[in-house]
Amino acid sequence: MNQKINIAVVGNGSWATALIKILTEHPSTYIHWWMRSQESVDYINENLHNPKYLSSVELHTEKFSATTDLQKVVDESEIILLAVPSAFLHQALSTVTLPTDKTYITAIKGIEPNSKQVVAQYLKQDHQIPLENIVLISGPCHAEEVALEKLSYLTISGLNDERTSQVANLIKCKFINVTQTRDLIGAEYASVLKNIYAIGAGISHGLGYGDNFLAVFVSAALREMRYFLHEFHQENRDVKEAAYMGDLLVTCYSQFSRNRSFGNMLGKGYSVKSAQLEMSMIAEGYYATDLVFQIAKENKMSMPIVESIYEVVYGGKIAKKVFKNLAENQLS
Secondary structure (H helix, E strand, O other): OOOOEEEEEEOOOHHHHHHHHHHOOOOOEEEEEEOOOHHHHHHHHHHOOOOOOOOOOOOOHHHEEEEOOHHHHHHOOOEEEEOOOHHHHHHHHOOOOOOOOOEEEEOOOOEEOOOOEEHHHHHHHHHOOOHHHEEEEEOOOOHHHHHOOOOEEEEEEEOOHHHHHHHHHHHOEOOEEEEEEOOHHHHHHHHHHHHHHHHHHHHHHHOOOOHHHHHHHHHHHHHHHHHHHHHHOOOOOOOOOHHHHHHHHHHHHOOOOHHHHHHHHHHOOOOHHHHHHHOOOOOHHHHHHHHHHHHHHHOOOOOHHHHHHHHHHOOOOOHHHHHHHHHHHOOO
């Protein structure tokens, strides 16, 4: 008989819900689900589906319980999965004690804004979690297709092969295939960068640029990603693999990409505030754009695509003029 594996899931958005669907496919898992709102906890425990995100996904009562007590779910679990927006991670963890010997999975595709670090580095610095105990889940994968059980692929990255393999085995199921890498930090930065580039892809679409331009834009974005990763975190990696190019492609092209949708509204003339109000979910690329721009500036890195997106999102520049300059002078 398989021993029960207790997993804490911190977050209640679409990606957290999709990951719970995946994890409950494994016969030995039990999910301790933390949510901020007692109203959401009561609804999900009674109705067995998330009312706000992926509401078509029916959950099984024997496989999970929901609560607002974060310390309780951490204490009762040997694996802690973090799936809250990066902008709210510090606040969510500020009142909890995180044991340093457990396995921590980050499914957050953003930079923690207070430390300006990817989540693995933040956990090490602020909570003394060894990097060897941290595992990253990255794409290419959208929560909406997981809900439909469409065949999807996830990349599991970590420095400790045993922990990485354990997480990979828990994630793999009939509609999820997995690959493993040791590029924990590089893959995490790639998952941050692709959200920024997806905003740019959306802006170009909103401005009326076609597929031909987008193909050139994405090719240039991949080159810029490779340059950033080489300069900022050297590792033996191939950016044509799924965790890098694959995740970039799906985020720039997919109808489910919230970052692309956000950029599309900016290209159509929405203000940043208006675009954010129109969206029901957070576009991680919004926060990442400022932080990656500052990192590149501090390290004297030339990143014209990130700089252009920053000018539109934070600089108040007119998207049409910025992207005309980008198209004519920076992409070839």
